[in-house]
Amino acid sequence: MKKKIIFTNIFLFLVFYLLGDILFSNFIYKYRVGYKCYNYSENNSFYELDRNCFAKMRLVASIDSYKVYTNNFGERYSGKNSYSKTKKSVFFFGDSQTFGVGSNWDDTFVGIIQNKLKDYNIHNFGVPSYSPTVHYYKFNEVVKSREIKPSKVFIVLDLTDVSDESEEWRSKSDGSKPYKEKKFHFKKTSTLKKFKSENLKGSRLIANYLREHSRQIRKNFYSNEDLKNEYKPVNGNPSGGYIYTNFEKLTGCNSEEKKTTFWTCGGVEIGLKKIEKNFEKIGDLSKNFDSDLYIITFPWPDTLNFGQTEFNWENYVNKLCKISECKNVINLFPEFKEIKNKKDNWLTYLYLKNDIHLTRAGNKIVANEILKTGFNFK
Numbered sequence: 001m002k003k004k005i006i007f008t009n010i011f012l013f014l015v016f017y018l019l020g021d022i023l024f025s026n027f028i029y030k031y032r033v034g035y036k037c038y039n040y041s042e043n044n045s046f047y048e049l050d051r052n053c054f055a056k057m058r059l060v061a062s063i064d065s066y067k068v069y070t071n072n073f074g075e076r077y078s079g080k081n082s083y084s085k086t087k088k089s090v091f092f093f094g095d096s097q098t099f100g101v102g103s104n105w106d107d108t109f110v111g112i113i114q115n116k117l118k119d120y121n122i123h124n125f126g127v128p129s130y131s132p133t134v135h136y137y138k139f140n141e142v143v144k145s146r147e148i149k150p151s152k153v154f155i156v157l158d159l160t161d162v163s164d165e166s167e168e169w170r171s172k173s174d175g176s177k178p179y180k181e182k183k184f185h186f187k188k189t190s191t192l193k194k195f196k197s198e199n200l201k202g203s204r205l206i207a208n209y210l211r212e213h214s215r216q217i218r219k220n221f222y223s224n225e226d227l228k229n230e231y232k233p234v235n236g237n238p239s240g241g242y243i244y245t246n247f248e249k250l251t252g253c254n255s256e257e258k259k260t261t262f263w264t265c266g267g268v269e270i271g272l273k274k275i276e277k278n279f280e281k282i283g284d285l286s287k288n289f290d291s292d293l294y295i296i297t298f299p300w301p302d303t304l305n306f307g308q309t310e311f312n313w314e315n316y317v318n319k320l321c322k323i324s325e326c327k328n329v330i331n332l333f334p335e336f337k338e339i340k341n342k343k344d345n346w347l348t349y350l351y352l353k354n355d356i357h358l359t360r361a362g363n364k365i366v367a368n369e370i371l372k373t374g375f376n377f378k
Contacts, residue, residue, distance in 0.1 A: 033204035037070050045179035049074040049127055059128060062354040063102040073146070076124050078105045078114065089121045089148050093135040094156030094296075095164070098126025100363070102352045107360040112367035116377065123148075126156070131164035132278035133171050133178050139285055140175070149289050152374055154330075155282065156296045157275075157317055159240035159303070165278075166271030167264065233356050234301035234347055238262040240356075243313055244306040272316070276323055283324025294374055295321055298332035298366060300356045301347055304340045330373050332366055339365075 030052055037053035040046070051074045056065040069079035076099055092098055092110050100108030106115065114122040125138050135155055142148060171178045238260040241250055248254040251263035279295075286293040297317045308314070314333050321329045340346040350362040358366065371377035 031069065037068055037076075039074070041177065043179075046177045047127075049076060054079075057101075059096070059101055060352075060355055060357070063352045063357070066100075066102055067104050069105070076100065076105070076110075076126070078111060082114075082118075083121045087119055087121045088151040089123060090117075091139065091142070091150040091153045091291075092122070092124045092126060092156070093130075093139065093153070094126040095130045095158050095160060096126070096128035097158055097298075097357060098124065098156045099128055100124075100126070100357075101128060102355065102357045103360065103363065107363060109358070109363040109367040109370065112364055113370060116367075116371060117375065120151075123150075129160070129164060129168070131161040131169050132157075132275050132282065133165060133169040136278050136281050136285070137171065137175075137178050139282060143285070143289060150291045152292045152294065153282075153286050154294045154296055154370065154374065157320065158297075159237075159243070159300055159313070161275060162242065162268060162271035163239040163262065164271075165274040166267040167262075232354050233351075234305050236306075237300060237302045237356065240300050240302060242268045243303055243311050244309045246310060268311075276320065279320045279324040283326065287325065292327040292374070293324060294328050294330055294370075295324070295326050296330040296332075296366070296370065298358075298362075299336050301351050304336060304346075328373055330369050332369060335365060335369070 031054035032050065032052060034050065034053055034055045036057055036059070037050045037055045038047050039050040049070045051070060051072050053068070053070045055068045057068045058065040067079075069077060071077045071081070098110065100110065103111075105111040110122060110124045110126070123142075125135075125142070127134075130138075132155075139153070143150070168181050169178050170181055238250075239262060241259065245259055246254075247268045248265075249257045250259045251265050251267045252258040253265040283293060295317055297313065299313075303313070314331055317329055317331065320326070336350060339350060343349055348359075350359060350365075351357065352359055
């Protein structure tokens, strides 16, 4: 008799829980709950952020999960709608640095800027692994499809953009979506998964919470050997190594001394030329809308560690500004170098653990320089 009562209670609990979750998912919680807020094209050659999505994302193993909200246009944002037709619009384009990998919204430089500038609509079009080919496409698409005229456009030029342009992103002359040279291994969402995603959001939120805490527990059991073998970008990074490594050795033109399998022969030069062509088009598009164009750049840990012995990135960015007729270059290299020279803990002060992405302190430095140069904000 007691067993029957227990099973009956369990059954009723599950029924009411499922009904409650379905009501919560369809009438209360507006976001799709995922692990990554990505939406892949049918042939898995292009991706963008999914619309109205929430996730506890973790793209890099060495850093903790962070909250990501996307709005109904597939832009990362605070989770609170503050857009107004009466406000001027500001566009931010970039890759994972602009997206804010490793940080909650308020700790990213775009989030910090939004909290300071209440009179502007801040649009963050940054997506991990995007590069100028995609920036131009997205810029062109947004101004046409949504009829938004930006007053200011900021593009973060990241060191990975060279390899992404050379080895990954391709475009067609007809203006269609760019595509990845190597397609993603992404399985199409099944009917059951789609049902769970749309109707069991509460359960997925709980699963995300448990998943994050289990990761934290596992981290406590890492051995000294695991920690010793962790990848440390400050000691060198294959995608940004062209700054301080001979191009031929790095990319395989001198196959006996090739440094990585990351590049093809001549890849650095190809990437640099493609970036120049894309910035010329981005500059023309900015002029068409009478928008002020700014280029933002800052160093990685290994750039500060080894310097620019083979290729001067700062000079290159200045060249891009001339090509695109940009309003100004926001160059954080001098300030980051000064911090490295003054602070013994510069690495952990500016960058997340064993990673190239910025801490809140690093993001705040970038945000302050953008506010000062782009908005005369003191």
